[in-house]
Amino acid sequence: MDILEYIVGLGPSVMLPIIIFLFGLLVKAKPSTAFRSGLIVGIGFVGINLVIGLLVNSLGPAAKDMVSRLGVELSIIDVGWPATSAISFGSTVGALAIPIGLGVNVAMLFFGLTKTLNVDLWNLWHIAFTGALVSILTGSITMGIVTALVHTIIILVLADLTAKHVQEYYGYPNVSFPHGTSTPYYLIALPMNKVFDSIPGIKNIKADPDTIQKRLGVFGEPMVLGLILGAFIGVLAGWNVQETLTLGVQMATVMLLLPRVTSILMEGLMPISEAAGDLVKKRLPERDLYIGMDSALAVGHPAVIASTLLLIPIVLGIAAFLPGNKVLPFADLVTIPFIICLMVPVFRGNVFRTVVTGAVAIGIGLWIATYISPFFTSAAKNAGFQFPEGASQISSLVDGAVPTTAIMIFASKLGYVGLVGIGIIFLAIASYQKKKAARAEKESSEEFTA
Amino acid sequence: MSKKIAVICGTGAATSTIIMNKLTKFLEEKQIKARTTQSNVNAIANSYEDYDLIVSTTHVPNSVTTKVINAVPILTGIGADKVYDEIEKELNS
Numbered sequence: 001m002d003i004l005e006y007i008v009g010l011g012p013s014v015m016l017p018i019i020i021f022l023f024g025l026l027v028k029a030k031p032s033t034a035f036r037s038g039l040i041v042g043i044g045f046v047g048i049n050l051v052i053g054l055l056v057n058s059l060g061p062a063a064k065d066m067v068s069r070l071g072v073e074l075s076i077i078d079v080g081w082p083a084t085s086a087i088s089f090g091s092t093v094g095a096l097a098i099p100i101g102l103g104v105n106v107a108m109l110f111f112g113l114t115k116t117l118n119v120d121l122w123n124l125w126h127i128a129f130t131g132a133l134v135s136i137l138t139g140s141i142t143m144g145i146v147t148a149l150v151h152t153i154i155i156l157v158l159a160d161l162t163a164k165h166v167q168e169y170y171g172y173p174n175v176s177f178p179h180g181t182s183t184p185y186y187l188i189a190l191p192m193n194k195v196f197d198s199i200p201g202i203k204n205i206k207a208d209p210d211t212i213q214k215r216l217g218v219f220g221e222p223m224v225l226g227l228i229l230g231a232f233i234g235v236l237a238g239w240n241v242q243e244t245l246t247l248g249v250q251m252a253t254v255m256l257l258l259p260r261v262t263s264i265l266m267e268g269l270m271p272i273s274e275a276a277g278d279l280v281k282k283r284l285p286e287r288d289l290y291i292g293m294d295s296a297l298a299v300g301h302p303a304v305i306a307s308t309l310l311l312i313p314i315v316l317g318i319a320a321f322l323p324g325n326k327v328l329p330f331a332d333l334v335t336i337p338f339i340i341c342l343m344v345p346v347f348r349g350n351v352f353r354t355v356v357t358g359a360v361a362i363g364i365g366l367w368i369a370t371y372i373s374p375f376f377t378s379a380a381k382n383a384g385f386q387f388p389e390g391a392s393q394i395s396s397l398v399d400g401a402v403p404t405t406a407i408m409i410f411a412s413k414l415g416y417v418g419l420v421g422i423g424i425i426f427l428a429i430a431s432y433q434k435k436k437a438a439r440a441e442k443e444s445s446e447e448f449t450a
Numbered sequence: 451m452s453k454k455i456a457v458i459c460g461t462g463a464a465t466s467t468i469i470m471n472k473l474t475k476f477l478e479e480k481q482i483k484a485r486t487t488q489s490n491v492n493a494i495a496n497s498y499e500d501y502d503l504i505v506s507t508t509h510v511p512n513s514v515t516t517k518v519i520n521a522v523p524i525l526t527g528i529g530a531d532k533v534y535d536e537i538e539k540e541l542n543s
Contacts, residue, residue: 213495217492217495221492222492223493260488262461263466263470266463266464266467266468267471293525294460296461296507296508297507297508297525298460299491299508300459300506300509305491334492335461
């Protein structure tokens with residue numbers, strides 16, 4: 001543990017290259033490849049840090065002025081998933097997230113408790129996120145590691161449960177989405193769909209995705225959204241024309257650059273992720289597997305885009321008027337597709353149902369994001385993100401507002417019992433699914449022989 | 451004139467990076483000259499006219515009239531060769 005703490009103490013821009021290099025050697029990538037990968041990941045990290053600096057330093061003062069002028073208490077800046085993932089991977093637990101995620105996945109495959117092989121190592125940042133928050137909250141790295149372990153189980157079980165939708169509705173054969181943001185909302189969509197079905201009048205409301213996209217499509221482009229929001233907040237802050245327009249262009253810059261610098265991090269991780277995937281695939285017995293992929297594959301679906309376009313202003317409105325919320329939604333407004341993309345198949349593409357459920361889920365999520373923001377901010381500081389003195393607090397919608405974040409945090413308050421309890425519940429679901437599948441197979445083969 | 455390809459996914463950060471990398475290698479091997487740009491689905495809905503070909507890992511709106519090739523097989527590895535063939539054919543046409 002001492003060595004680990006020393007390496008983490010070097011700061012993520014040094015630690016991540018070392019960890020990635022060592023992990024690369026472990027999964028038998030070429031040393032030169034492992035070295036390049038490590039360095040590129042470090043570069044991506046520094047790049048994200050720069051862009052977040054721009055975001056916090058320019059939007060922060062505007063948010064402050066808006067708060068003192070209008071009295072809306074939105075002082076916590078939503079820095080978005082790119083920063084959240086970098087902060088997560090940059091934590092002590094984050095350094096272990098990839099081995100933990102892969103290890104749990106292989107073990108569950110071995111015992112037949114999942115059918116998903118997650119080759120999307122990038123998205124292990126979700127378990128790093130909850131792990132990092134819990135370790136800060138409890139002061140125990142071991143608790144953080146257990147959190148990451150349990151969170152992996154939850155995500156894999158939910159990926160199996162939603163696989164049929166990914167395959168049938170989105171049309172990706174043999175694919176599932178072991179994605180920390182998208183999968184939990186499936187469990188919210190199921191009961192909501194029953195509710196919608198039982199209310200006469202609401203039952204038949206629909207909205208046409210193509211029309212919405214045609215009318216509002218331009219606002220869905222991240223840089224345009226950044227410009228509009230930046231300028232809008234400048235006006236609300238009472239800034240002059242020059243300051244307001246500058247803020248608009250700065251926010252457009254953030255929106256355009258965030259995915260660009262994040263893709264550098266991704267580029268570094270890719271060769272290692274492939275080497276690890278090949279190694280695991282080689283060792284596993286041939287059988288019917290789902291390949292675990294990023295739910296980004298579903299983001300372009302018309303119903304997903306249309307619902308997002310409608311949800312962006314609704315979420316901003318909720319944030320302004322929801323008592324107890326302090327989060328100013330910003331960078332993750334364009335990440336809403338990830339929140340709703342596994343609701344959409346449950347609602348059979350019904351935009352109205354998706355928007356209502358999304359608004360409720362994100363509204364509740366804003367409270368979660370507000371609650372975790374002190375831990376989030378100290379995780380960011382631990383990861384070497386620099387904030388000016390007295391700067392705003394930060395948080396994010398993805399995964400700051402995701403139900404599993406709340407579940408893991410509150411479970412950790414009960415100690416190991418809480419965390420392990422949740423793990424057992426999800427393992428029980430997995431084992432029930434396994435038995436059900438075995439029974440179905442037996443019946444169909446009996447039918448065949450008869 | 452070399453053709454312009456947009457490589458896109460939901461965010462312009464994750465899966466499109468993987469496709470970008472593999473596609474660039476493929477184009478080098480085949481010595482096909484083309485200009486590649488990484489982007490996201492929301493941006494492409496407004497700028498598709500600037501490109502000759504769109505290679506995407508996600509659904510693209512119906513309003514986009516540029517030829518779109520589905521690149522998911524390149525991610526999963528199942529049927530990737532067919533996708534590369536399709537891209538090559540499109541670029542040589």
